[in-house]
Amino acid sequence: MLDSQISISLEEFFLFRNYVHQEYGIALKDEEITQIGSRLTRLMLESKSTNFKDFYLKAKNDATNKLKDGIIDTITSVETDWFRDTNPWLFFRDKILPNFIDDLRNKRRENVVIWSAGASTGQEPYSIAMLVDETVKKEPKINSKQFFILATDISPSSLYIANSGRYSEISMKNEMLKAYKSKYFEKTDKIYEIKNEIKKMIYFMKFNLLNNMDDLPTFDVIFCRNVATHFSLDMKIKLYEKLAEKLDSKGMLFIGKDESLNSYSNDFERFEYQESSFYRLRKIDV
Amino acid sequence: MFKKKILDKLERIDDLPTLLTIALEVERLVKDPNTSVEKIEYLIKNDPSLTAKVLKVANSATYSGTKRIMSLHQAITRLGFDEISKITLAITFLNTFKPKNIDYEQYWIHSITTGYIAVKLNQLSDDEIDADSVFTGGILHDIGVLILDQYFGDIYKKVFEIAGNKNLDLALIEQNVLGITHAEVGAILLQKWKLPLQITDIILNHHNPKNSISAQRDTKLVYIANFITNNRGYDNGTGFFPVHFYDDIWEDLNLSTNVIPKIIDEVENELEQARSFLRLGGR
Numbered sequence: 001m002l003d004s005q006i007s008i009s010l011e012e013f014f015l016f017r018n019y020v021h022q023e024y025g026i027a028l029k030d031e032e033i034t035q036i037g038s039r040l041t042r043l044m045l046e047s048k049s050t051n052f053k054d055f056y057l058k059a060k061n062d063a064t065n066k067l068k069d070g071i072i073d074t075i076t077s078v079e080t081d082w083f084r085d086t087n088p089w090l091f092f093r094d095k096i097l098p099n100f101i102d103d104l105r106n107k108r109r110e111n112v113v114i115w116s117a118g119a120s121t122g123q124e125p126y127s128i129a130m131l132v133d134e135t136v137k138k139e140p141k142i143n144s145k146q147f148f149i150l151a152t153d154i155s156p157s158s159l160y161i162a163n164s165g166r167y168s169e170i171s172m173k174n175e176m177l178k179a180y181k182s183k184y185f186e187k188t189d190k191i192y193e194i195k196n197e198i199k200k201m202i203y204f205m206k207f208n209l210l211n212n213m214d215d216l217p218t219f220d221v222i223f224c225r226n227v228a229t230h231f232s233l234d235m236k237i238k239l240y241e242k243l244a245e246k247l248d249s250k251g252m253l254f255i256g257k258d259e260s261l262n263s264y265s266n267d268f269e270r271f272e273y274q275e276s277s278f279y280r281l282r283k284i285d286v
Numbered sequence: 287m288f289k290k291k292i293l294d295k296l297e298r299i300d301d302l303p304t305l306l307t308i309a310l311e312v313e314r315l316v317k318d319p320n321t322s323v324e325k326i327e328y329l330i331k332n333d334p335s336l337t338a339k340v341l342k343v344a345n346s347a348t349y350s351g352t353k354r355i356m357s358l359h360q361a362i363t364r365l366g367f368d369e370i371s372k373i374t375l376a377i378t379f380l381n382t383f384k385p386k387n388i389d390y391e392q393y394w395i396h397s398i399t400t401g402y403i404a405v406k407l408n409q410l411s412d413d414e415i416d417a418d419s420v421f422t423g424g425i426l427h428d429i430g431v432l433i434l435d436q437y438f439g440d441i442y443k444k445v446f447e448i449a450g451n452k453n454l455d456l457a458l459i460e461q462n463v464l465g466i467t468h469a470e471v472g473a474i475l476l477q478k479w480k481l482p483l484q485i486t487d488i489i490l491n492h493h494n495p496k497n498s499i500s501a502q503r504d505t506k507l508v509y510i511a512n513f514i515t516n517n518r519g520y521d522n523g524t525g526f527f528p529v530h531f532y533d534d535i536w537e538d539l540n541l542s543t544n545v546i547p548k549i550i551d552e553v554e555n556e557l558e559q560a561r562s563f564l565r566l567g568g569r
Binding site for chain 1: 458513514517518519525527529530531532533536537541543544546547549550
């Protein structure tokens with residue numbers, strides 16, 4: 001019986017990385033080792049591999065290409081995805097955004113400030129922007145400029161790609177994205193480029209989450225999904241401490257589906273809504 | 287493996303293309319302290335077609351400003367020795383190879399744009415350093431592709447198609463199928479033709495800039511410029527769309543992420559300049 005998660009050693013990761021580079025020309029980054037390990041677990045279990053080396057050999061010798069295709073899918077989805085995990089996005093679109101619109105309409109607020117922290121190659125902030133645009137367009141008195149979306153990442157490469165808003169066919173295969181493709185993307189050959197009106201909604205900036213956040217505004221919503229997985233315990237504690245300070249008293253924090261805050265912070269309270277969860281600042285009784 | 291066959295044939299290519307003789311001599315002259323405008327003019331005039339093209343390019347918006355350039359003499363004086371030398375060399379290559387399977391226009395738009403972007407990146411970096419070889423290195427970085435296409439058309443056609451169909455890195459497929467990459471082939475032949483070391487260095491290492499010995503900064507500029515051109519949708523004909531570049535190479539160049547929006551805007555300019563260059567100086 002296999003463990004629910006097969007871990008992958010550094011050596012095995014390098015072996016796999018070389019293989020993937022040779023076979024598919026894809027360059028895996030060092031930081032992806034944890035994600036790769038957990039992502040491949042399903043494939044490893046399905047192929048009845050007892051350890052990673054076994055799996056690797058099966059993949060190399062796979063004449064049907066089924067395993068190889070599975071690997072490609074897994075690897076290309078390691079990068080941030082559109083509307084990742086779907087449910088939180090449905091919740092954001094169907095509950096959170098309408099609430100904000102209501103607040104704006106009734107002048108209970110002037111604007112909404114959203115942060116995509118660890119935005120990687122841009123899929124997350126663009127997902128936010130598309131949903132905002134879709135919602136706002138139904139409201140004649142509300143302007144999308146009332147939504148300020150900040151997207152930060154530490155990688156120049158990711159920031160370049162995010163700024164350019166250009167994506168290959170392979171990275172556009174998300175289910176929820178289907179409904180938004182023709183509306184928000186221009187296609188040239190096999191490349192999709194997000195429309196300018198959506199690009200303009202986002203402010204991209206280089207930012208290291210380990211740094212001081214004093215100069216950042218207070219946010220109504222923070223997306224910090226699957227970023228902290230790479231951090232050490234210490235770093236995670238500090239990160240959530242800082243995020244707590246940056247979140248509005250009524251604000252919401254979204255983290256990754258498989259992540260948990262409990263071991264790192266007492267500042268937040270977890271809420272669940274239809275298979276998605278989010279966090280709010282824990283209210284202190286005086 | 288085809289590697290031995292390719293190396294043997296490259297070894298046997300003796301004749302320096304005519305235009306290249308002129309261009310390399312211009313290049314040598316430009317470095318000579320005793321040179322003169324007349325000497326360079328005299329050289330280029332040896333080939334009327336080359337002269338005409340140099341003049342046309344010199345008169346393009348990129349180089350001439352508002353006053354029309356009426357003669358080669360004027361072009362050399364107005365643009366300067368270095369610029370004329372670069373333009374002459376670039377035009378030479380535009381007119382030297384007869385593509386068999388490669389889309390000539392697509393290839394050269396990619397290459398020339400990369401050259402212009404590499405120059406722009408240098409300007410936008412926080413330590414703008416003299417990057418003499420970057421324009422030429424940028425334009426010629428994929429020359430191995432044309433060489434392989436010209437001399438090994440049938441074999442190379444298959445390699446090129448595989449890379450395009452599967453959106454894979456061309457160099458990887460070449461390594462697997464041919465045993466040698468376009469980077470190596472380009473460097474070998476151009477070295478044989480006695481192009482400057484810095485240029486062949488850039489060509490050899492444009493996928494692995496840290497391996498560059500004599501022109502590391504220039505090679506890194508070309509590496510990023512190549513990515514940018516590909517990202518914009520102008521690849522060298524393979525249809526390869528890149529999804530990542532190495533962050534440390536960006537950082538080594540002292541490029542700020544704040545200039546990213548500016549770069550993305552400027553790419554349109556560079557593309558226009560490349561199209562113009564090709565139209566005026568090409569076949």
